[in-house]
Amino acid sequence: QSTQLLFELSRSGRRAALLPDLDPEVAAAGEDLPAEHCAASPPPLPELAEGDVIRHFTNLSTLNMSVDTHFYPLGSCTMKYNPKRNERLAALPGLADVHPLQTDESLQGMLRLLYDLQNMLAEISGLPAVSLQPAAGAHGELTALMVAHAYFAKRGEDRPVVLTADSAHGTNPASAAMAGFETKAVKSNADGLVDLEDLRSKLNDRVAVFMLTNPNTLGLFDHQICEITAAVHEAGGLVYLDGANMNAILGLSRPGDFGADMMHYNPHKTFSGPHGGGGPGAGPICVRDFLEPFLPSPTIEHDAEQDRYRLQYDRPESIGRVRSFFGNTGVLLRAYFYIRSYGGEGLRQVSEDAVLGANYLLSKVKHILDVPHGERCMHEFVASASRLKKEQGTSAMDIAKRILDYGFHAPTVYFPLVVDEAVMIEPTETESKETLDAFAEALFRVTEEAGDLIHEAPHSTRISRPNDVAAARKPIVKWTEGD
Amino acid sequence: QSTQLLFELSRSGRRAALLPDLDPEVAAAGEDLPAEHCAASPPPLPELAEGDVIRHFTNLSTLNMSVDTHFYPLGSCTMKYNPKRNERLAALPGLADVHPLQTDESLQGMLRLLYDLQNMLAEISGLPAVSLQPAAGAHGELTALMVAHAYFAKRGEDRPVVLTADSAHGTNPASAAMAGFETKAVKSNADGLVDLEDLRSKLNDRVAVFMLTNPNTLGLFDHQICEITAAVHEAGGLVYLDGANMNAILGLSRPGDFGADMMHYNPHKTFSGPHGGGGPGAGPICVRDFLEPFLPSPTIEHDAEQDRYRLQYDRPESIGRVRSFFGNTGVLLRAYFYIRSYGGEGLRQVSEDAVLGANYLLSKVKHILDVPHGERCMHEFVASASRLKKEQGTSAMDIAKRILDYGFHAPTVYFPLVVDEAVMIEPTETESKETLDAFAEALFRVTEEAGDLIHEAPHSTRISRPNDVAAARKPIVKWTEGD
């Protein structure tokens, strides 16, 4: 049943949700809507009974791999265990059923939690000013770049360029473009780190921001980081840290301390918000004091004397608003719950365990695949199937597809772009040694396989190797009767 | 991972649930427990991280078929759709977190719902006095038989015998035995109904109760029902109705009207409490006025003047208590929610649709398998694989196992005992015509198959044809290191 679409299960006249009859006096209130505004009939939505809907979606769900069911070593995505307590607490009526435009007085508990979260994020980043508003990491990037834009505008500096690392997430250049900047890529050196010479050659008084990820997308902490940030600052620019890899350095290293001026968090990664099939996330940003005036409205303030919290909208230099209402509160609250569950020492242990797990897996995988950059890593590492492809014809994609048959989600493949046939593995701190061992064993077996077993994998899933090219050439992006 | 046992996943020192440190003053309160009472170490429970536990049980769950995922035509079990609203409401703190020994004053909302449920059950059954206490259908049978025992004792009658139908659920004779009665079986006639002559021949002044199921386990409404109950009453006995099949007659026929003196409901069947892998159920009973004094304590009473509800414990003739605390409240509340969602007309439609669905499926199945009793049925029917077994070697068990491969749960097989190679099918009113068509089609295909395809089925499940005999001969009923 689950392979049929809702629309194919529909039968005219079936119903699930029912409404009460309207009270006759209410029904008689006022005239009908003007006929010219009214549709002849409601939209042609599918018609199903409640049991059909539940069975359809329950069965659909089982076609997904997920953290709750499988090891999901998807590099750069930090697919770690999502504590169930966070779901229970986020669903409390006093949190889940709060209207976004209620008065501060009716929101003191909510504002206290969010204010405390602001402080926690500031402490973890070493950057004192926080906006919880951005709805996702990329949105945080964009917001911070707008902040930088406003900052330079105020200073009267014309800096139209944003530098990004060539190993960066695609969102970096895309966000810069949306914020109205030109972008230039800074090369990686042979060690997979920022090519300092190339960076220096591109730094000038037209450069507003250098965006970098540290630890970077190869899972390496750039040991030149303080030199890099000093160089950018020397050129009058700001350093933006893509916080995607914060899970590696909680309590071990702080962006604010190593010279970042702005950063975003991905709380759905670092602080274990469930990824929800692609979202929702959130993208709170932290910035230095001198950038604080430009943060979007509103922020949360605390009147210590009266011990009252309030939303501050009156921010004259603010870039304005980047999202309706306050922000992705549900995701932010989960981050708060997570941080409270660990405390300072706990968070450091989280990162240490994430690094430990990655190095452990690296120590096994390097006997199976080449790992071009580094004998050791932070929270993730990037192997290459380049040699395997040449020698046996097994590509990174083949590995990704075949590992599914062994009961593991695939690593990220073909990212970062700086590694040929990249296989990017992030185990996180929530997977046991036994699971990592089993994964390494499966990976080894995959590299020993050949032929259709590899090229037509996966074999155990309901579908295998969908035709992406056909999908893009003649897009079918909705169901139509008869399709 | 899910095929390993919890104990095999355990690693010394892993933890999920943590407790706060004890406040030092609390920790210092009083002396330690006497050493002679204390164990040297806590029980050797498995040690796991929270993520391990979640992944283990989530994956385990997917090894079950269930109503949420599959058509589950398990005859006599009424596996119908379990509305999600009922789960949400039963979990409300003011219902789920109520202590069973709170004062009546602190329980008025709860008592009102349960009192209303008593009245609803009375109206549906046509029997005015209700006890919500029994924890399951079989427990309701036992309780009612104890009531009958007390009733006859009060009248000074010695009636040590309970008659049961030979097609009855096994709980009927077992409950009678536990209540201290001898049991005798009444035969079925060729039509699968009560053999009235045989019944009459066994009725005498030693018979306390005749237990019958109507509609019976063949899915037939006994057209002699009023004659049967009259005969029992004439002999001074009471009629007990096993309410397992109430889903067929809601608003269509009432036990109290056709002569039953006592009955139980299976609210987890009739009123759609989820079956929970085998339980919990509940077994509220309804009885005639003259049996009311003997019902267990407490019952719920309503003081109409003050509009207050209270638990009545002072019941001098009561058989006493059959369960700790009030009863299976959670299951009872779901029954209340269910009945409220349908109302009187809705319940009749439920039963009509249940009967319609069964007859529809019967009209298809009778072209596939013999259906020995009746061209038409109530909510279920019993086919026989007897001929198929003789002709093709395909047994009822083979059909049950093979149908699993088609994505359907199996019907009940080998029950009732009065039909050879019984295949008992109950579709319920919550399965669509399309689903019933697909099931009939699958059943037809199964009957066309032969050989290992049939005898080694199922083929698509993780396991197939477990060795029950070995399990019973050398029982392994717990995990032991090294097993």
Place this chain on the structure above:
Amino acid sequence: MYLFHTEADRRAMLESIGAASMEEILHQQIPENARFDRTLDLPPAVSEMELQREVVRAAAENASAVSHVCFMGAGAYDHFVPAAVDAIASRGEFFTSYTPYQAEVSQGNLQAMFEYETLVTQLTGLDVSNASLYDGGSAAVEAVIMALSVGKGRKRVVTAATVHPEYRQILETYLHGLGCELVTAPLEADGTSSSVTELIDDQTACVLIQHPNFFGRLEEVAEISAAAHAAGALVVQVFDPISLGTLKRPGDLGADIAVAEGQCLGNPLAFGGPYLGVMACRNELVRRLPGRIAGQTVDRRGNRCWVLTLQTREQHIRREKATSNICSNQTLLALRATVYLSLLGPQGLQETAEHCYRKTRFAQQQIESLQRFSLPFTGPVFKEFVVKDHQGDVQGLMAAMLEQGYLAGIPLGTWYPELQDCYLMAVTERRTRAEIEAFGQALSNVPSSGVVAGA
């Protein structure tokens, strides 16, 4: 009402059946004299939205362990239930499945049952467990019936006043029809029933005791067991699963059958049910165990798997000769207990027990310091204890405390006339020092009239 068929579906089905109408089918099946000819007189059908509004209102009328600070126990406790328990138990594959008759598509339930049984044996120190019974009270009774069934005609059951009074009430109800004698050792001044051994004779089939007992006091199970075994009787111990984080296990104390209310293992209070009857026993008794049992075997391909086993004990096969009439069990609650115990592990269980013990002692100290109250029973307690109100107004006290936001305890007079001026209270790991202190403060503010000053 939410139905699943449209009128068009119904017409198409009737046509295929060959019936002109639903009425035709019903008329054929149900004789005229058994037809119900009006509409059931029930409240009208409501939508989900209306139902929710009404039920939310009714729920809000009840005090609960969420709205109030709970010090009530007596076999049902406000222990903390981790969110992970709900997350698992709410999966449709668990809660909308049924008894695992078809093992191939029920391995989830069967394996969970097998794990539950193993956990219960680990917890109790006994050999085998069933897959659960209705609740603690009926489990105690089923255990006594088991003991009687192997008692070679012995008809005497010895119990004690310190066993949960409701459990004893159920026992009386059940034994009534079976012609057995029930004798009860009295409550001693120290809150135990130490004289129970004196009642054991050579006609005694079993001794039913509770440890920690109904009042939280410890009984001398090892001594009682020795006496019972010497007389050829079996020992049934009612235990508190949480207490086994620190106390010796029933099996280690000599009990032959151990039973418990499993509500404390991850199940909500829910006004008394559904609960979970836990039962374990020695190996020799396995074929007398009531209820379902999951056992391990292999399938035709040689894979390890699990099935319902030893079914020849059960009613659906043996009918009136079955060990019990029990058919349904409490799988979903047993699953919750399984998840709960997996989350706690040995360390978590030990710490939970330690919290309960220490906080109870702390509460005792707070209450002892108040002039109005005293603790009638001396000696160590686990998780609950009896408080005596020298003003003798227990009902008024409880009502006043309810107003103050407390589920303060359970008056004992109903069950123990000699304890008319006493109530029972329990302290779980959920209670904080601040709550216990505030509770003491609130107690000290209740005047003897039962009305709180200034309220």
Place this chain on the structure above:
Amino acid sequence: MYLFHTEADRRAMLESIGAASMEEILHQQIPENARFDRTLDLPPAVSEMELQREVVRAAAENASAVSHVCFMGAGAYDHFVPAAVDAIASRGEFFTSYTPYQAEVSQGNLQAMFEYETLVTQLTGLDVSNASLYDGGSAAVEAVIMALSVGKGRKRVVTAATVHPEYRQILETYLHGLGCELVTAPLEADGTSSSVTELIDDQTACVLIQHPNFFGRLEEVAEISAAAHAAGALVVQVFDPISLGTLKRPGDLGADIAVAEGQCLGNPLAFGGPYLGVMACRNELVRRLPGRIAGQTVDRRGNRCWVLTLQTREQHIRREKATSNICSNQTLLALRATVYLSLLGPQGLQETAEHCYRKTRFAQQQIESLQRFSLPFTGPVFKEFVVKDHQGDVQGLMAAMLEQGYLAGIPLGTWYPELQDCYLMAVTERRTRAEIEAFGQALSNVPSSGVVAGA
């Protein structure tokens, strides 16, 4: 803190790595000058039990649509969410999975996305939809940016004062860097922006309007569309999904892109997020759509299946040349909307719209009858309307009503100085006649000081 490794695990892993200690690894990776050498100054770790206690307390400090009767709207509404929506969305396979990069093990999410997209096209009468954006506001802005990108260098964006003021604020923020001109049609006396057509010129890339508008009033979308199209501009309509149970669809009114806040489709209020940006457009614009799109294809065995498609629009491939920087989407909320719409169907959506419309009218009548208030805008409204307080004390009124148990409305002065004495209120299908009448009663009892008599 709940960790997953034991010390023994850690030692074994270090040994296999060949590192003497964790410190050795860290030292090697992070240069001394970038190491953080103290412990983070955060509140101490708490157990689940303590965390729950604290958070429950914080949550109880907030008013909510559960504790109060909610008449607040302005883009976020207290619609009823059937329990079945939560039941599906809480399945771990949905909420702990990620973007479906591996289609073979993501068909659940991909098919649900495809169904969502189809539902959005059915709802809007437009050709294609993406798999969701952040929220209604940013969806409106993304739509404008889309229109600008196909606008052949046109730099003028026309909007109206009757579009959600926060959406317009976001638009201003985004357009700031892009060097575009934003012109806004004023609010007319009848609560519409009927003069918007006058602002459209041959440099106008698009017109952004809202219908029903921010005040619940209906705009003349068909006329505006005709004018815009005549001038070569595109029309972006912000719509209310629930209104389409009765109103004509954006596609049928001539809109080229339709966007909406999808919170109303089965998602909780949650203090503003996460919400769901709904977007649909005409076929010609598909390669300009931001965000993920699920498309249908076949696998190597010929089975129908679904994949992420048209990815060449996206940032991870096109980087700075992408149509948008958006990477994550709101799949879980889109899933909720999908389940919600499947449950409602056409009939349920129509009835919900009817309830909203009628109850809003009923509330208007109740309030109109009170001397203190009037309705400044004439003409039909859907689901919300503006109330004028002749005593001009909107803040005091709202505070007094909060005390009485109402989330009474949203003061409009912040956004519209000319509406300083007005507030906006919404009435959904959840409100009953009794609640609306009691609300009217409570309003009539608020004295101008803002203090309720007798409170």
